[in-house]
Amino acid sequence: MTVLKLACATIVLTVVSTVLMLIPNWNGPAASTAAGPIDDLLTVTIVMSCFVFSLVMVALIYFVWRWRAKPGDLSDGEPIHGNTKLEIAWTLIPTIMVLFLGGYSWVVLDEIEGKEPDRMVVDVYSQQFQWSFDYREQDATSYELHVPVGRQVEFRMHALDVIHSFWVPEWRVKKDNVPGVTTHLFVTPNKTGSFQLICTELCGAGHGVMRAPVVVESQAAFEKWVRQQDSVPDRPADGKDV
Amino acid sequence: MPVALKQAGWWRALYGLxxxxxxxxxxxxxLRAASGLPLIQTEQTGYPQLVVALITGPLGFLWGIGCFDYWLRWIAGGPTVPDxxxxxxxxxxxDYFKVNTDHKVxxxxxxxxxxxxxLVGGLAAMGxxxxxxxxxxxxxxxxTYNGLFSTHAAFMIFVFIIPMFAGIANYVLPLMxxxxxMAFPRLNAxxxxxLPCAGALLMASYFAPGGTFDAGWTGYAPLSTGAPIGQSFFNLAVQFAGASSIATAINFLVTIVTMRAPGMNFWRMPLLVWANLSTSLLVVAATPFIAGVQFMVLFDxxxxxxxxxxxxxxxVISYQHIFWFYSHPAVYIMMLPGFGIISEVISTHARKPVFGYRLMALALIGIVVLSYSVWAHHMFVSGMSSWLRVPMMITTLLIAVPTGIKxxxxxxxxFKGKIHLQSTAMLFSLGFIFTFVIGGISGVMLGMVPLDIHVxxxxxxxxxxxxxxxxxxxxxxxAGLYHWFPKITGRMYDExxxxxxxxxxxxxxxGTFIPMHWIGLEGMPRRVADYSAEFAAWNLEITIASAILGLAQLVFVYNVVVSWKYxxxxxxxxxxxxxxxxxxxSPPPVFNFDEIPRVVGGPYEFGVPGARHAILAGDDKATVEQPKPATVGSVGSST
Known part of the structure; x- marks a missing residue:
């Protein structure tokens, strides 16, 4: 009977904690096609986590309450050394759970990193403590990042001094900019609006203020904006990487 | 030769320094004069004359305080004084300020x-x-802010958590x-x-031209290779702390393998001993990597x-691979000894044998093996080869299994114990289960590549x-300090x-760390001195809670100081x-045992009538190895 009661308590706590944990929108507003699968993955992980947490908490609190020693009680507990079936269970079941999460994560990873053939390429340059953007197709540069909505963008990222990292929280994706290496990040913005690009790799005194405005707009608005930007005469000669 | 130079001690240490x-x-x-270079080089990353002095100075100190006396005498062929x-x-x-070879001292x-x-690292955190x-x-x-969080982490990791566990085990493990x-008492000294050399370098960095190191405890290149001279203090402090760790790990391994009392086979070792065996296996193989990579930064x-x-x-990315090849196992170096402590405390204060003792020991070994294959989970967004991410994710998630077993x-x-809650050691152990489950769950989340990319x-x-x-x-x-406080000091603390x-x-x-999850998910990056106003309320709450956390430690200091004396x-x-x-x-005699104890059973035989773990001569041998018929409620185990 006790086992049944504890199982009920675990289920109740799991349900209550899951409901409470799923009310807030933890990751904040979403604005790219990667956000949906990532947020769903977070939801599934939260549900499983609430179950594990509830299981441990119910056992911990009940055992401590039920078998607390009375003052002056100097006797020992029952000499239970283990239980092979139980030990196999709590080895195998968590293994299955984490392998499920690993497989699910792999699927999501492939989904959010799929490349579209008609993607637009933007070169991102980062240096202490400034972002700049080079639109080679449109022959324009800017300190603001403007991208059209609904079309995949490939960011080719170049660090000019130390490591920086490119993150727009609403897009959910992030990639370091590394000196000597060109790194790539694929994003399909699916919501217009103004966002903020945040540097997330410690890069020196100005790290906390190394931000850039991000504007996602319609294709027409983007084309209008990009025509107003300067072209760059001093672009690196090879036209590829720095 | 002045007397002060013959006699090992603080005066000679000062001269040596x-x-x-x-x-x-x-x-x-x-050397610069011989090469025709300007005598003094003051490029902000260079200062070779200072960097070399930072190596030779502490070595002179160690000579002066007396760490090398016996070995030098032996090498020189002089008469070695039999100890x-x-x-x-x-x-x-x-006596605690002298070189001493007694493991308890x-x-x-x-x-x-x-x-x-x-406390020093805590002050940096308060800042x-x-x-x-x-x-x-x-x-x-x-x-200055970047310096504060960098030194906070460096103090806590390199000269607090890792050596604190080494200190607890140093005292307890040989007795256990x-x-x-220990096997090599002079190496132990x-x-x-x-360690004071490492800690002093970290503190001295605050007075370096250009300020203390501020590239984080991770010291990623090329931010660290281009940083002012304070960074070199960090590079060298890690060498001293690392050498200390490696020497201790070798000492523990040899001690555990060769010096167990008769009858203590591996399956009769307390889990604290298993935990330090596992930790030492990690330290000896992993720590050379961080020593190497910090030397590479220093050479750069x-x-x-x-x-x-x-x-x-x-x-650039190779720095991170080498760094994390140490620094992920380091997480387990900072956790496995704690697992050992928790097993001792819970078993004792719940009056129960550790459940599934052998699987507990095997889980430790499983963590050791797995922990060498997960380092790149710190690098999912680093731009490394992208194929590495999924295998590293799977091994990372699998570490949750042995951790869950524990x-x-x-x-x-x-379960069915007699749980004594008045012990503070037990409270910390139960509190640990609660907080560590949360930490473990967020660890699984961070192991999952798509979630990690976001957070x-x-x-x-x-x-x-x-x-x-x-x-x-x-x-x-x-938990460990409270549990062994009576053994170490011979006094009871105030519960x-x-x-x-x-x-x-x-x-x-x-109050401090729960809201950090939330503001992180919502978009507050780490290591920033400034942040957007939307996170202001939670940050104020976190600061207030952290002040409570800081003040709480003063209660501990007061308790220890007063209880130790009175x-x-x-x-x-x-x-x-x-x-x-x-x-x-309590405290144990100078040489621990007048006679080597004999181990006759497992370490946690609570509630088993007549069972004993070990016996000293003079104990009633008749009560040993002759299982009595089970009697209900007998206080069988302890002496």
Whole structure:
């Protein structure tokens, strides 16, 4: 009977904690096609986590309450050394759970990193403590990042001094900019609006203020904006990487 | 030769420090003169004359304090004084400031010194939180801020958590396996005295031109290779702390393998011993990697070796691979000894055998093996080869399995026990299960590549590391310190103050680190002195909670100081535990055992009538190895 009661308590706590944990929108507003699968993955992980947490908490609190020693009680507990079936269970079941999460994560990873053939390429340059953007197709540069909505963008990222990292929280994706290496990040913005690009790799005194405005707009608005930007005469000669 | 130079001690250490530093400085100047270079080089990353002095100075100090005397005499072919162990034990507080080869003295030296560094690192954290109380810049400029969080982590990791566990094990482990001392007592003394060198370098960095190191405790190149001279202090401090760790790990391995009391086979070793065996296996193989990579950074800075200079063909990402090849196992170096402590405390205070003892030991070994294959999960967004991510994710997630085994087995140990809650050590152990489960769950989330891509380098990570390093390591350290306090000092601590300490620490810890998950998910990056106004309310709350957390530690300091001096005398075995250290007086005699104990059973045979773990001569042998018929409610186990 006790086992049944504890199982009920675990289920109740799991349900209550899951409901409470799923009310807030933890990751904040979403604005790219990667956000949906990532947020769903977070939801599934939260549900499983609430179950594990509830299981441990119910056992911990009940055992401590039920078998607390009375003052002056100097006797020992029952000499239970283990239980092979139980030990196999709590080895195998968590293994299955984490392998499920690993497989699910792999699927999501492939989904959010799929490349579209008609993607637009933007070169991102980062240096202490400034972002700049080079639109080679449109022959324009800017300190603001403007991208059209609904079309995949490939960011080719170049660090000019130390490591920086490119993150727009609403897009959910992030990639370091590394000196000597060109790194790539694929994003399909699916919501217009103004966002903020945040540097997330410690890069020196100005790290906390190394931000850039991000504007996602319609294709027409983007084309209008990009025509107003300067072209760059001093672009690196090879036209590829720095 | 002046008397002060013949006699090892603080005067000779002072001379050694000055002579060593002057020698290093002079050597560089002389070599530069011979090469026709300007005598003094003051490029901000260079200062070779200072960097070499920072190596030779501490070595001179170690010579002066007396760490090398015996070996030097032996190497020189001089008569070595046969050790009469007259220096064992400590007669008064001054003896703790001398080189001593007694593992119990060294253990206390470790614990007190590393706790001092805990307070220093804690002050740095208070500085960080004060600045973050409001958005904008109020108290420190961004450079100083970067220095504060970098030194906070460096103090806590390199000269508090890792050596604190080494200190606890140094004291307890030889007693637990029935050994008179560690296998290499002189090496043990050297291991300890390397630590003040490391800590002093970290503190001295604050006075370096250009300020202290501010590239984070991770010191990623090329930010670190181009940083002012303070960074070199970090590079070198890690060498001294690392050498200390490696020497201690070798010492533990040899001690555990060769010096167990008769009858103590591997399956009769207490789990604390298993835990330190596992930890030492990690330290000896992993720590050389961080030593190597910090030397590479130092060489880049001083010798222009360009290991991490992309423009000169260097490879920036390789820094992270080498760094994390140590620093992920380091997480387990900071956690496995704590697992050992928790097993001892829970079993003793729940009066139950550890549930699934063998699987508990095997889980430790499983973590050791897996932990070498997960390092790149710190690098999912680093731009490394993208194929590495999925395999590293799978191994990372699999570590949750042996960790889960340990959590479930501790719960199994509580099941049908007689749980004594008045012990502060037990409160910290139960609190640890609560906080570590949360830290473990957020660890699984961080292991999943798509979630990690979003939360990497945000406050979610800060929350996670503090749940595992504070809720994990520090809680277990407190559990261990309270549990063995009577054994170490011969006095009982005040349980009432212990409870105040525990509840304040738990409340402050939750108030500080839980909201960090939330602001991290929502978009607050880590390591920023300034942040957007939307996070202001939670940051203020976090700062207030962290002040409670900080103040709680003063309660602990007060409790320890007063109890050590005035606490009621402790009996040999106040917790009625089974392991061998409780068979001898509190504090133990200078040579631990008048006679080597004989191990006759498992370490946790609570409730098994007539069962014993170990016996000393003079015990009634008739009660051993002759199982009595089971009698209900017999107090069978403890002596």
């Amino acid at each position: 000055v002579i060593g530093a002057a020698f290093g400085y002079g050597l560089v100047v002389a 009469d162990h007259a220096d064992h034990g400590a007669k008064n507080w001054k 060294i253990g206390i030296q470790y614990m007190v010194l590393t706790f001092f560094f805990f 960080v939180r004060a600045e973050l109380a409001q958005p904008g810049t109020q108290i420190v400029d961004p450079n 396996i029935g050994a008179p001392d 050297l291991s300890f005295w390397l 800075r001083v010798l222009n070796t360009n290991f991490f200079e992309a423009a000169m063909g260097g490879d 959590i479930f087995s501790w719960l199994g140990t509580l 990497s380098d945000t406050y979610f990570v800060v929350a996670h590391i503090h749940f595992v390093l504070f809720g994990g390591s520090v809680f277990t350290i407190f 009432r103050l212990g409870r105040v300490h525990f509840w304040m620490t738990l409340a402050g810890m939750l 606490g009621p005398k402790a009996s040999a075995n106040p917790w009625r535990a089974n392991t061998i250290e409780w068979l001898v007086s």
